[in-house]
Amino acid sequence: MTNVTSTWTEPSNTATALLLLGRGTDPASERGVDCPGDLPAPSDPDLVARATAAKAALGDRVFVLGHHYQRDEVIQFADVTGDSFKLAQQAAARPDAEFIVFCGVHFMAESADILTKPEQQVILPDLAAGCSMADMAVLGQVETAWERFVDLGIAGDVVPVTYMNSSADIKGFVGRNQGVVCTSSNAKRALTWSFEQGSKVFFLPDQHLGRNTAVLEMGFDLEDCVLYDPHKPGGGLTDDELRDAKMILWRGHCSVHGRFTIDSVREVRERVPGVNVLVHPECRHDVVRAADQVGSTEYIIKALDAAPAGSAWAVGTELNLVRRMALAHPDKQIMFLDRTVCYCSTMNRIDLPHLVWTLEELVAGRVPNVITVDEQTAANARVALDQMLALP
Numbered sequence: 001m002t003n004v005t006s007t008w009t010e011p012s013n014t015a016t017a018l019l020l021l022g023r024g025t026d027p028a029s030e031r032g033v034d035c036p037g038d039l040p041a042p043s044d045p046d047l048v049a050r051a052t053a054a055k056a057a058l059g060d061r062v063f064v065l066g067h068h069y070q071r072d073e074v075i076q077f078a079d080v081t082g083d084s085f086k087l088a089q090q091a092a093a094r095p096d097a098e099f100i101v102f103c104g105v106h107f108m109a110e111s112a113d114i115l116t117k118p119e120q121q122v123i124l125p126d127l128a129a130g131c132s133m134a135d136m137a138v139l140g141q142v143e144t145a146w147e148r149f150v151d152l153g154i155a156g157d158v159v160p161v162t163y164m165n166s167s168a169d170i171k172g173f174v175g176r177n178q179g180v181v182c183t184s185s186n187a188k189r190a191l192t193w194s195f196e197q198g199s200k201v202f203f204l205p206d207q208h209l210g211r212n213t214a215v216l217e218m219g220f221d222l223e224d225c226v227l228y229d230p231h232k233p234g235g236g237l238t239d240d241e242l243r244d245a246k247m248i249l250w251r252g253h254c255s256v257h258g259r260f261t262i263d264s265v266r267e268v269r270e271r272v273p274g275v276n277v278l279v280h281p282e283c284r285h286d287v288v289r290a291a292d293q294v295g296s297t298e299y300i301i302k303a304l305d306a307a308p309a310g311s312a313w314a315v316g317t318e319l320n321l322v323r324r325m326a327l328a329h330p331d332k333q334i335m336f337l338d339r340t341v342c343y344c345s346t347m348n349r350i351d352l353p354h355l356v357w358t359l360e361e362l363v364a365g366r367v368p369n370v371i372t373v374d375e376q377t378a379a380n381a382r383v384a385l386d387q388m389l390a391l392p
Contacts, residue, residue, distance in 0.1 A: 038357075039353040039354060039356075039357050040353045040356050040357060041353070042351065042352070042353050044353070047073075047352045047353065047356050048073075048076075048352070050356050050360065051077055051352065051355055051356045051359060052077075054356065054359035054360045054362070054363050055077060055359055057363050058099070058359065058362055058363060060096065060097065061097065061098040061099060061362075062097065062098070062099045062100075062101060062359070062362060063079055063080075063090075063091065063094045063097035063099070063100050063101070064077055064078050064079050064101045064103065064355075065078060065079070065080055065081075065082075065087040065090060065091060065100065065101065065102050065103060065104065065112070066078025066080070066081045066087075066103045066104075067081070067082070067083070067084065067087060067103060067104035067105075067108065067347065068081060068082065068083060068297050068301070068318075068320075068321045068324075069104075069297075069318040069320050069321055069344050069347045070103050070104070070320060070347065070350060071320055071348060071350075071351060071352075072320070072324060073351065073352040074103050074350055074351065074352060074355055075103075075324075077355060078103060082298070083183070083184075083185075083296065083297045083298055084104065084107070084108045084111065084164050084165065084183075085111070085164050085183045086298070087102070087104065087108060087112065088108065088111040088112045088114075088115050089115070091112040091115060091116050091120075091122070092112075092115040092116050095116070095117050095120070097120065098119075098120065098121065099120075099121050099123055099362055099367070100112055100116060100120060100121070100122045100123065101123050101125065101355070101358055101359070101362075102122055102123065102124055102371070103125065103350045103355065104124075104129070104347065104350070105124075105129045105130055105131045105134075105344075105346055105347055106124060106127070106129060106130045106131060106134070106167075106371070107130075107131050107134045107164075107165060107166060107167055107168070109122050109123075109124045109371040110167065110168040110371055110373050111164070111168070111171075111381075111385070112371075113168075113371050113372060113373050113378070114168065114171075114373055114378045114381050114382055114385065115382075115385070121367055121370050122370065122371045122372075123358060123362075123367065123368060123369050123370055123371070124350075124369050124371050125350050125354035125355050125357070125358040125369065126349045126350055126354045126369070127369050128346070128349050129346050129347065129349040129350050130346050131165060131346060132254070132255040132345075132346065133163075133165050133166075133205055133206055133252055133253060133254045133255070133282075134165055134166050134167050134170075134205065136205050136250070136251070136252035136253070137162075137166055137167070137170050137204050137205035137230075137250055137252055138230070139167075139169040139170060139173060141230035142170060142173055142204065142230075142250075143173065144230070145202070145228055145230065145235055145250075146160075146173075146177070146202075148234060148235065148242070149202070149242070152239055152242060152243065154200065154242065154243060156198075157198045157199045157200050158198055158200045158201070158202050158248070159178070159179050159180075159194040159195075159197045159198040159200070159201055159202070160173065160174045160177050160179035160201075160202045160204065161174065161179055161180055161181075161182055161190055161191065161194055161201050161202070161203050161204070161210075162174045162179065162181055162182070162203075162204040162205070162384065163181075163182060163183070163184075163187075163203075163204065163205060163206050163209055163210075164181055164182065164183045164184075165205070165206065165254070166181075166204055166205050168373045168377050168378065168381050169377060170204055170205065171380070171381035171384050171385065172376075172377040172378075172379075172380035172381045172384075173380070174204070174381075174384040175379075175380035175381050175382065175383035175384035175385075175387075176380045176383075178197070179194070179202075179384055179387070180193060180194060180384055180387040180388050180391070181381075181384045181385050181387070181388045182388060183296065183388075184209060184280065184281050184282065184295075184296035184297070185295075185296040185298065185299065186388065186391060187209055187210075187213040187217075187281070188213055188217045188218060189391045189392070190388060190391060191213055191214060191218060192218070193387075193391055193392070195246075199246070200245060200246055200247070200248060201214075201246070201247050201248065202228075202248045202250075203247060203248065203249050203250060204250045204252070205250045205252030206250075206252050206253060206254060206282055207227060207249040207250060207251060207252060207253060208253055208254070208257070208258070208281070208282050208283060208284055208285065208288075209281050209282055210225070210247055210249045210250075211225050211247070211249055211285050212281045212283075212285055212288050212294070213281065214246070214247045215285070216288065216289070216294075220246060220247065222285075224245065224246040224247055225245065225246070225247040225249055226241050226242065226245040226247070226248055226249065227249050227251055228248050228249065228250055228251060229251040230250070230251065231251075253282070254282040255344075255345070256317075256318050256344050257279075257280050257282035257283045257316065257317065258282070258283070258284065259338060260279065260283050260284065260287050260316040260337050260338055261284070261287065262284075262286045262287055262290055264287070264316070264337050264338050264339075265277055265287060265290045265291065265314075265337070266290075267339070268314040268335070268337060272312050272314065272333070272335070274312060275312040275313065275314050275333075275335075276292045276293065276307075276311065276312065276313045276314070277290065277291040277292045277293075277313075277314050277316070277337065278291065278292065278293045278294075278295070278300055278303055278304070278313055278314070278315050278316070279291040279293075279294055279315070279316035279317070279337065280294070280295070280296065280297065280300065280316060280317045281294050281295070281296070283316050287316065291316070297317065297321065300315060300317055300321070300325075301321075301325065304325045304329060304332070304334060305329075307329070307332055308332075309331040309332060310331065310332065310333075311332055311333070312332070312333040312334075312335075313332065313333065313334045313335070314335050314336070314337045315334060315335070315336065315337055316337035316338075318344050318347070319336055320344075320347075320348075322334065322335075322336045323336075
């Protein structure tokens with residue numbers, strides 16, 4: 001077999017690279033606290049051996065889930081890798097595992113807790129691993145918006161839809177109001193179902209996925225979409241704008257995907273003739289329109305796996321995944337759409353020291369950082385999740 005050298009070029013560092021790598025603390029994150037306990041030093045040369053030994057000692061009692069955006073040092077210990085919903089499903093499919101260690105972010109661990117058996121314990125190695133998008137939709141703000149719909153007499157026409165990347169509270173709200181959860185893979189199906197139930201959709205929390213799906217996949221006009229800003233009186237919308245709208249989009253976005261710009265697309269096309277631009281639907285509308293292909297994390301992986309040797313790809317999604325795909329396919333030119341570092345800062349809080357600490361705590365009989373969703377919220381959220389699973 002011929003040896004092929006990877007064409008991967010690491011994006012340049014920025015002044016905020018250390019923050020983007022998930023170091024330091026963020027009091028405004030979903031649960032806003034660092035994990036307790038004494039972590040091993042990141043420089044400890046025995047970290048891999050310690051993780052391997054602890055995982056072996058736990059055996060089938062532990063099941064480790066790793067999101068695609070995790071660091072390679074963590075992914076190597078995952079029993080299953082995938083996107084947020086696939087991982088929650090995989091957790092539910094392992095009813096004999098006593099501990100589910102979720103290497104992802106808080107809302108993902110919540111979904112796993114909702115879908116697993118009561119006696120199973122879902123663990124997040126660092127409680128500060130939140131999600132900026134999920135944080136942008138707070139239950140009290142969403143309920144205030146809904147009260148406005150009630151006052152206007154349109155609530156009966158509105159079907160709430162929440163992206164999987166939302167808190168259990170928001171999923172519970174959607175379930176209470178006969179709505180549905182969606183993923184980036186089935187957003188069109190979720191919206192199609194929703195418009196069969198009512199004439200309007202209230203889409204949470206990612207404005208870009210909602211807009212891109214409605215306009216580019218379902219034929220709506222941009223004018224059919226309005227943006228509800230919870231930080232403005234009345235959401236920044238008039239009564240008539242709300243009455244006329246078909247898509248009421250929450251003002252939320254992904255901090256990683258939202259940074260890709262149309263200039264990024266133009267620059268890479270000028271620099272790399274014939275490049276294929278492949279982006280996630282959480283990107284801005286103009287970026288998605290300018291791309292050659294658009295799809296979920298799983299779609300991106302499959303597209304790159306199937307791409308012909310020698311082809312060039314500029315990928316607009318989280319850097320850990322893009323690097324991993326580039327190194328897995330050295331016969332293809334796979335590059336990051338942006339030329340500077342762009343990690344998911346909260347996802348990167350889960351590093352090898354946190355994973356080692358978690359596994360060794362379990363071996364010692366101590367169960368850290370258990371994620372528990374209260375029974376009523378879980379029951380309501382499960383209604384919305386079950387409705388998604390029942391989509392045609």
